[in-house]
Structures are given as structure tokens and as C-alpha cells.
Amino acid sequence: MTIDVIDRPLTRDGGAVNVTAHWPADWIDHLAGIEPGSPLAALRAERPEARRNAQLSAEALFLPAEETVFSRAERAAVALFVAGLHRQAAVFAFYRDLLVSQPGGLELEATVIAEGRRGLTEGPYGAYPDGPLRVENRSGPLYRVDPAQADVLGPRLTAALTHAHLLVFHPRDASALHLQALLDAGWDTTGIVTLSQLVAFLTFQIRVVSGLTALKYSLPGV
Amino acid sequence: MTEQVIRYPAQSEPAVFTQDELGWLPWLEPLPESALTDRHRDGLVDPARAKSPYFMLLVRDPEVLGARTRTDKDIFYNTRNGLPRADREVAAAATSRVNGCIFCASVHARFATVHSKRREEVQTLLDEGISGVADPRWAAIARASEALTETPSGFGTRDIQALAGAGLSDLEIIDVINGAAFFNWANRLMLSLGQPEEPVAA
Numbered sequence: 476m477t478i479d480v481i482d483r484p485l486t487r488d489g490g491a492v493n494v495t496a497h498w499p500a501d502w503i504d505h506l507a508g509i510e511p512g513s514p515l516a517a518l519r520a521e522r523p524e525a526r527r528n529a530q531l532s533a534e535a536l537f538l539p540a541e542e543t544v545f546s547r548a549e550r551a552a553v554a555l556f557v558a559g560l561h562r563q564a565a566v567f568a569f570y571r572d573l574l575v576s577q578p579g580g581l582e583l584e585a586t587v588i589a590e591g592r593r594g595l596t597e598g599p600y601g602a603y604p605d606g607p608l609r610v611e612n613r614s615g616p617l618y619r620v621d622p623a624q625a626d627v628l629g630p631r632l633t634a635a636l637t638h639a640h641l642l643v644f645h646p647r648d649a650s651a652l653h654l655q656a657l658l659d660a661g662w663d664t665t666g667i668v669t670l671s672q673l674v675a676f677l678t679f680q681i682r683v684v685s686g687l688t689a690l691k692y693s694l695p696g697v
Numbered sequence: 698m699t700e701q702v703i704r705y706p707a708q709s710e711p712a713v714f715t716q717d718e719l720g721w722l723p724w725l726e727p728l729p730e731s732a733l734t735d736r737h738r739d740g741l742v743d744p745a746r747a748k749s750p751y752f753m754l755l756v757r758d759p760e761v762l763g764a765r766t767r768t769d770k771d772i773f774y775n776t777r778n779g780l781p782r783a784d785r786e787v788a789a790a791a792t793s794r795v796n797g798c799i800f801c802a803s804v805h806a807r808f809a810t811v812h813s814k815r816r817e818e819v820q821t822l823l824d825e826g827i828s829g830v831a832d833p834r835w836a837a838i839a840r841a842s843e844a845l846t847e848t849p850s851g852f853g854t855r856d857i858q859a860l861a862g863a864g865l866s867d868l869e870i871i872d873v874i875n876g877a878a879f880f881n882w883a884n885r886l887m888l889s890l891g892q893p894e895e896p897v898a899a
Contacts, residue, residue, distance in 0.1 A: 518868050521778060524771035525875060531764035539760070562849040598848040599796050606712030611797075611826075642885045643848055647797030649889035651702040651724040658700050664725045665757040671889055672761045678848075679882035685850040686874030690867070693857040 497576065501526065502533050503680060506565045507687040515691055533680065536673045537573060545666045548577035549632055550673060552587045556636050557677045559591025560643050565688075566681050586627045590636055594618045598644035615645055634660030635670055642674045700725075711799050711893050714823035716806045716816070719799070720894035721887065727753035742766040754890060765882070772875040780865070780872035783812035784838055788876035789883075790819070791827060791839035795846045798884040800893040805880075837863035842877035 499505035503526070509515045519526050537550055551574035558567040574580040574587065600615035618640040620633045628636065634657050641649055657667050702724045711719055727750045728737065738744065740759025743766070746752040755762045773785050786809035793802035806823055810816045821829045827843045830836040837859040844851040852874075860870045 514867075518871055521868055522771050522775055522871070522875065524775065525768050528764045528767035528771070532761060532768060535758075535760040535764055560848065599846065601797060603797060604710045604712040608713060608797075642889055646885045646888040651704055651892075653889065654724050655702045658702065664700060667725060668755060668757045668890075669761065671886055672755070672758060672765070675882045675885035676761075676765070678885060679878045682845050682850060682852075682878035682881055683874060685852055686845055686878060687871070689853050690857060690870060690874070693854045 498538070498573075501530050502569070503529060503683055503687070506569060506680075506684040507691065508565070509687065509691070515687065519687075529680065529683070532676055536669070536676055543666070543669070544663065545669050546577075546579075548574065548579045548583065549635065551577050551580060552583045552628075552632055553635050553639050553670065553673060554677060555584070555587050556591045556594070557639055557643055557674055558681065559588060560594055560640065561678075561681045562595070563681050563685060566684060583627065583632070586624045587636075590620060590624060590628075593621060594636075594640050596644055599646065601645035601647035603647065618644075630660045631662060634662065638670065639674045642671070643678060705892065705894075708892070709895055711803075711895050714794065714799055714802050714806070716803060716810060716820065716823070717896050718807070719803050719896060721751055721800055721891050722894050723750045723754045723891040725754055725890060727751075728756050739763055740766075742770075751887070751891065755886070769879060769883075772872070772879050778866075778868055780869040780876075781812070783809055783815075784834070784869075785872060785876045786812060787819075787822070787835050787838050788842045788873050789880045790822060791830075791842040792846050792877045792880035793884055794822060794826060795843045796881070796884040796888070798888050800887050801880065801884050803893075834863040834865075837865070838873055841873055842880075845874065845877045846881055 504516065504519070509519065537547070537554065539547070551570060554570040555567070555574050558570045571584065575584055596616050598615065600613035602612045603609055618637060620628060620636055625633050638653060638657055641653060654667060657670070662670065703726065705722050708722065730747055730753070733747065737756050737759045740756050740763040741747060741752060742763060752762070773782070773789070776782060786805045789805035790802050790809050793805060802823060806819050809819045813819070818830070818832060818835065821831070822839060827839045830839045841852065841856040841860055844853070844856050857870060860873060865873070
């Protein structure tokens with residue numbers, strides 16, 4: 476609780492600002508440009524639990540009630556990297572804002588954006604186990620953080636961005652060795668679970684935003 | 698001391714897409730059942746999930762798991778005015794086929810068969826991939842799921858017109874978007890936190 480308060484910006488009289496108040500009530504609506512009262516908002520309201528819990532997922536991942544070893548700045552840095560890999564402008568701008576609003580975030584911003592650009596490719600690719608599916612193997616780049624940037628990012632974030640690139644573009648190549656690399660870089664089991672959820676959640680959120688944005692422009696009146 | 702992942706050197710992994718029931722082995726230690734608190738039980742949502750190594754690993758972050766599970770249930774089970782269950786399972790199976798998640802594809806192909814009674818057509822999706830789907834409605838759903846699964850997204854007006862042309866309403870199109878998007882989440886967890894296991898021979 477104490478850490479939670481220190482982490483938040485202070486108002487002029489020294490009281491903590493509620494960080495969640497700075498962010499939209501529904502991130503997917505915000506990112507897809509869905510206005511309250513619009514036909515698309517009415518359609519989303521037909522799946523109220525999905526809408527509400529997608530938002531609760533985002534808040535649990537990016538604005539957790541208790542600060543853990545996996546800091547908010549690290550979470551936002553991974554998000555900005557993943558958003559960059561997806562080339563989705565609204566999502567990229569949003570997580571960039573989230574990162575720079577975190578303590579230490581500003582110092583990471585340029586490097587994370589540059590790494591996101593270095594990691595650009597097209598997915599999904601990857602290999603199948605030995606057998607008839609091998610004919611569907613698709614090769615693609617094996618991303619590694621620029622060694623010159625490792626000092627800025629530190630070992631934990633360096634390992635996290637490498638892992639995030641694997642999950643975004645070639646998840647079927649994932650192996651136990653990739654988790655061992657995270658453990659060796661200082662991640663613990665719970666942290667790896669949260670990191671995996673965070674990257675995987677973003678691949679969901681970004682696709683919902685892409686899909687709803689396309690729907691908005693495709694159907695007159697929606 | 699650095700923690701170590703769990704390895705299964707002697708375990709053979711399924712090498713084809715199948716509707717058989719597969720197992721799943723975690724590479725990280727699930728939370729022991731004795732360590733469950735009320736906070737964890739709320740995250741599991743469904744008490745029976747305490748028997749699943751997958752959910753018992755994810756429950757290490759209970760707030761995220763709880764919100765994720767509730768998102769999942771509404772996307773797949775809330776059919777009010779929307780897409781039938783079988784079609785949602787086709788979106789999930791098609792997404793899993795494209796990402797290459799043999800475990801997820803097996804579960805959701807099986808569900809698609811249960812709800813549609815069209816086992817052979819579901820098997821064609823698994824055997825031949827998205828381009829093998831002949832039924833126009835399922836082909837539009839599978840193709841839209843594939844486009845949405847590409848990074849960066851290949852999903853656009855063409856897919857929406859194809860879905861509308863196959864008879865889907867606007868809400869049903871949202872159900873396809875949600876189902877395919879959700880399986881991009883699920884596939885990545887299943888693929889990266891453990892491995893599928895062949896069913897025990899009868």
C-alpha cells in the first residue's frame with residue numbers, strides 16, 4: 476500500500492493522485508475510437524462481461540493494485556515494444572504515454588521504440604515437431620536485443636523483450652529453454668506468468684482494436 | 698538460487714493436429730492446491746480448475762486469471778443474439794491452426810464437432826488448414842480468423858464483407874473478432890508455458 480502511494484504522482488498539497496483516473500474507462504473503446512451511444516458501443520454492450528473483464532485484465536496487468544517485482548515501468552515498456560511490433564498507431568501512442576508516466580519510464584522510451592523497430596517482421600512463423608507438419612515450417616528472424624542497449628534496459632527487460640518477440644511472432648517455437656533464459660535473467664515463476672499473460676493479452680487487445688476499427692469503417696452507420 | 702524449469706526429456710509430443718484428448722505438461726511449477734487462498738479461488742472462477750496444471754500455474758497471478766477467465770466465458774458462451782457456439786469454436790480452432798497450437802486446436806476442434814455434429818469438416822480444417830474449409834460460412838469465419846491472427850493484422854473490409862456475405866450480423870462479426878482475438882491470447886500461453894502430451898494408450 477505504501478509503495479503504491481509513493482509510485483503515484485503527487486498533487487501540489489502532497490496527496491497522491493489516483494493513477495487510474497488518468498486513463499480512459501474502457502481502453503478498447505478508446506483505442507478503437509468507439510464513442511458512447513454509437514451503434515458500435517451498443518453492439519459491444521451485448522457482451523458486457525467480455526467488455527468489462529477485458530478492461531479488468533488490462534488494469535490488473537498495467538495498473539496492479541499492489542506493486543510487484545515486475546514494476547509498472549517494466550510492464551509498460553514491454554507493452555510499448557509489443558504495440559510497436561503490431562504497427563498499430565493508436566495502441567502504440569497509448570502505451571508510450573503509459574510508459575513515460577511511470578517512474579523511470581522516460582529513460583526507457585527511446586530504446587524500447589528503437590528495439591520495436593529493429594524487431595519488425597511478419598508472423599506467425601515457426602517450426603513444428605518432426606512429422607508431416609514440417610512442410611508447413613516457416614522461417615523468420617531470431618530477434619535479440621541490440622547489445623549496445625542492454626545497459627539501458629538491464630538484464631530483466633532485455634530478456635523480457637526477447638521473449639515478447641518470440642510470443643508475438645513465432646509462439647510455436649517456444650520451449651522450456653526460453654523460460655530458463657527468463658529465470659536466469661532474474662525473473663521468478665510468478666513474474667513469468669504475469670509477463671506471459673501481459674504479452675498474450677496485448678495480442679488479444681490489439682486484435683480486438685484492429686477488428687473493431689475495421690468494422691467501424693466498413694459498415695456505414697456502425 | 699535461480700529456479701529451474703521442468704523438463705520432460707522422455708515425453709513425445711503430438712506431431713499432427715487431432716481431435717483426440719491431449720494432456721498438457723507445465724514447464725513451471727503450478728501452485729500447489731494446499732497453497733490456494735480465497736484470492737486464488739476467486740481467480741480460478743470454476744473450482745474444478747484446481748485440478749488443471751495449466752490453470753494452477755496461471756493462478757499465480759489470480760487477478761489476471763480471474764479477469765481473463767470471465768472474458769473467455771462471455772466471448773464463448775454468451776450467444777444472445779449472436780454467433781452459435783459451433784461457429785465460435787471454428788474461430789478458436791482456426792486461430793489455433795494458424796498459430797500452430799496443437800493442444801488448443803484439439804480442444805476447440807472437438808468442441809466444434811460436439812456443437813455442429815460435422816466431425817469430418819472440422820477434421821479437414823485440422824488436416825488441410827484454412828484453405829481446406831469448403832462450407833462458405835465456416836470458410837469466411839476461418840479466413841477472417843487467419844487474417845486477424847497475422848502480425849501485423851491482415852484483417853479488413855474484405856473480411857468483414859465476406860462475413861456479412863456469409864450471413865453474419867454485425868454482432869456475429871464482433872463474436873468472430875472476439876473469438877479469434879481471444880485465441881491469440883490463449884494459444885500464446887499454452888504454447889509457451891508447457892507442452893502437449895500424447896493421450897495415454899487405451
